[in-house]
Amino acid sequence: MIELIDIYKIYKIGDTDVYALNGVNLKIEKNEFVAILGPSGSGKSTLMNIIGCLDTPTSGTYILDGNEVSKLSDNQLAEIRNRKIGFVFQQFNLIAQLTALENVELPLIYQGISASKRHRLAKEALERVGLSDRLNHRPRQLSGGQQQRVAIARALVTNPPIILADEPTGNLDSKSGAEIMQIFKELHAQGNTIVLITHDNNIAAQAKRIVRISDGQIIEDRQASAAWNKL
Numbered sequence: 001m002i003e004l005i006d007i008y009k010i011y012k013i014g015d016t017d018v019y020a021l022n023g024v025n026l027k028i029e030k031n032e033f034v035a036i037l038g039p040s041g042s043g044k045s046t047l048m049n050i051i052g053c054l055d056t057p058t059s060g061t062y063i064l065d066g067n068e069v070s071k072l073s074d075n076q077l078a079e080i081r082n083r084k085i086g087f088v089f090q091q092f093n094l095i096a097q098l099t100a101l102e103n104v105e106l107p108l109i110y111q112g113i114s115a116s117k118r119h120r121l122a123k124e125a126l127e128r129v130g131l132s133d134r135l136n137h138r139p140r141q142l143s144g145g146q147q148q149r150v151a152i153a154r155a156l157v158t159n160p161p162i163i164l165a166d167e168p169t170g171n172l173d174s175k176s177g178a179e180i181m182q183i184f185k186e187l188h189a190q191g192n193t194i195v196l197i198t199h200d201n202n203i204a205a206q207a208k209r210i211v212r213i214s215d216g217q218i219i220e221d222r223q224a225s226a227a228w229n230k231l
């Protein structure tokens with residue numbers, strides 16, 4: 001469903017070309033659980049932005065569900081992004097003035113869905129992340145792990161096939177991080193495709209497939225150990 005063919009992203013800094021992505025070929029099938037692992041500056045965020053249709057490559061072809069993304073207009077990109085991808089970020093990006101329920105309802109407001117249906121879908125999404133008892137809490141009344149779960153519910157509420165998460169455990173203690181990984185495992189088991197970006201080997205080791213990136217190139221692509229199948 002995700003296919004990147006010979007992708008380059010080159011930034012010009014003065015006279016110098018910075019190759020943030022330097023010939024990336026990557027195919028991710030429906031319902032995979034992939035970690036993209038690499039140190040700071042290796043090109044992970046650039047790759048996430050391209051996969052998430054937030055940015056376009058300098059050259060190369062990106063095909064998402066049969067659509068050649070490189071050829072789409074900005075409006076078409078926004079359309080495909082909203083339908084196909086749920087984003088989760090390190091900094092949660094919740095709106096402080098809104099309750100958990102209202103934060104999760106936001107993407108549905110943009111889709112023009114009625115208040116009663118929004119309410120029902122947002123409640124269901126918060127149930128899926130185990131936060132039924134925190135619907136009316138505001139972000140500052142929630143722990144970091146709970147805030148990230150609200151953010152995951154917000155990513156899920158429009159029912160996108162792909163969840164794209166950039167360092168989702170980066171601001172969490174190890175226990176909350178493990179809870180977030182457990183939620184991703186459950187979403188994967190329910191049919192979502194999960195693409196998780198991380199610099200943390202221990203987090204990556206919990207994915208089913210690990211793609212290592214260094215200096216804008218994929219240097220390793222392997223299936224995780226058999227421990228997975230015992231889930």
Ligand code: ADP
Nearest residue numbers: 011018020038039040041042043044045046047
């Ligand atoms: P990571 O997410 O793995 O830390 P990035 O994708 O953010 O890596 O960055 C990859 C490389 O591209 C780095 O060398 C970074 O300095 C460079 N880079 C990223 N974004 C820009 C930009 N907007 N302008 C110039 N260089 C950039």
Ligand code: ADP
Nearest residue numbers: 134137138140141142143144145146173175176
């Ligand atoms: P953690 O130990 O996971 O960081 P906290 O100690 O921050 O969690 O919070 C423990 C519980 O108390 C959480 O379930 C959270 O929802 C609740 N809580 C924290 N701060 C507030 C607050 N200001 N108002 C209401 N509930 C809160």
